[in-house]
Amino acid sequence: MAEHTLLAAGLDAQSEHNEAALIDRIRKGEKELFYELIQPYERSVYLTILSVLRNHSDAEEVAQEALLKAFTHLDQLRSTEKFKAWLLLIAVNEARMRKRKDRRHLYESMEEQAMETEDGEFMPRQFADWREIPSDIVERKEIRIVVQRAVNNLPEKYREVFVLRDMQHLSVTETAEVLGLTVPAVKTQLHRARLQMREQLAPFFGKRWIERLPFWKGKNPW
Amino acid sequence: MVKCDRVLQELSNYIDEDIDPSLRAAIEDHVSGCHRCSVLVDSTRKMLYVVGDERVFELPVGYSERLHARLAQHLGNA
Numbered sequence: 001m002a003e004h005t006l007l008a009a010g011l012d013a014q015s016e017h018n019e020a021a022l023i024d025r026i027r028k029g030e031k032e033l034f035y036e037l038i039q040p041y042e043r044s045v046y047l048t049i050l051s052v053l054r055n056h057s058d059a060e061e062v063a064q065e066a067l068l069k070a071f072t073h074l075d076q077l078r079s080t081e082k083f084k085a086w087l088l089l090i091a092v093n094e095a096r097m098r099k100r101k102d103r104r105h106l107y108e109s110m111e112e113q114a115m116e117t118e119d120g121e122f123m124p125r126q127f128a129d130w131r132e133i134p135s136d137i138v139e140r141k142e143i144r145i146v147v148q149r150a151v152n153n154l155p156e157k158y159r160e161v162f163v164l165r166d167m168q169h170l171s172v173t174e175t176a177e178v179l180g181l182t183v184p185a186v187k188t189q190l191h192r193a194r195l196q197m198r199e200q201l202a203p204f205f206g207k208r209w210i211e212r213l214p215f216w217k218g219k220n221p222w
Numbered sequence: 223m224v225k226c227d228r229v230l231q232e233l234s235n236y237i238d239e240d241i242d243p244s245l246r247a248a249i250e251d252h253v254s255g256c257h258r259c260s261v262l263v264d265s266t267r268k269m270l271y272v273v274g275d276e277r278v279f280e281l282p283v284g285y286s287e288r289l290h291a292r293l294a295q296h297l298g299n300a
Contacts, residue, residue, distance in 0.1 A: 031297050035290060042286055047279055056282055063285075064292045071296065147278050167273055172238075191234035198262075198269045 020080040034071050044168050045091045051163035052095035066094040085174040150200035158193035224248045229259045
């Protein structure tokens with residue numbers, strides 16, 4: 001194992017240890033430590049809920065409710081090392097409950113399915129060469145807008161898997177547990193989500209390169 | 223030996239290093255000589271790099287403050 005990987009694993013273990021100690025102290029009455037416990041996950045909870053609801057004001061309200069529920073039910077957390085997955089499970093459940101109450105979210109846009117064939121197979125339409133992405137690109141406002149729009153445009157079942165796995169960095173197994181899916185289902189949906197995300201983001205990085213490719217004749221090369 | 227459609231089919235597993243070594247070697251061999259697949263793999267990795275950075279998703283202004291205020295009301299009564 002590379003040295004940096006060992007270092008990262010060590011930091012993760014240290015973080016889990018600190019988290020377990022915090023949870024123990026909160027359970028014993030030091031409830032003000034709850035702020036410290038959730039601070040690293042405030043963003044994750046919000047983004048996860050937003051991926052279900054796609055509405056900022058609803059997402060904020062539900063995020064507050066989810067974190068309150070996490071505090072109320074902290075005694076029921078069995079594996080303290082799985083706090084993040086447990087917290088995001090609460091977030092997903094709260095968001096889905098809100099969604100069921102709100103009929104506005106019952107219908108997905110037909111446009112969301114536009115890049116899939118009838119049997120659900122994804123067909124890439126264009127390719128972009130992103131070999132020169134500046135390291136600070138994620139700090140640009142444009143890319144933030146493009147990414148948020150692209151995530152919002154994913155079909156719901158792909159969006160939730162993609163956000164938990166590729167944006168919140170849960171493992172495939174944790175993602176499956178949070179969403180109540182099988183591991184193969186997560187892998188399939190993740191694969192399709194990644195292809196769609198890549199395709200949606202491609203125009204942002206420029207597509208004039210494609211005209212220089214010898215094989216390109218204006219249609220899908222696949 | 224694999225072809226482009228197999229690379230597309232296994233792309234996600236390949237990036238996650240969730241395929242057996244012989245298939246991985248075959249894909250790498252193909253990608254090294256195929257511009258289309260090379261771009262596909264490279265651009266997907268870079269997309270994941272961009273979306274995996276937490277800075278790419280901004281929180282609403284004041285989100286954390288409003289959250290803590292709401293929690294404080296509850297924790298004060300807990």
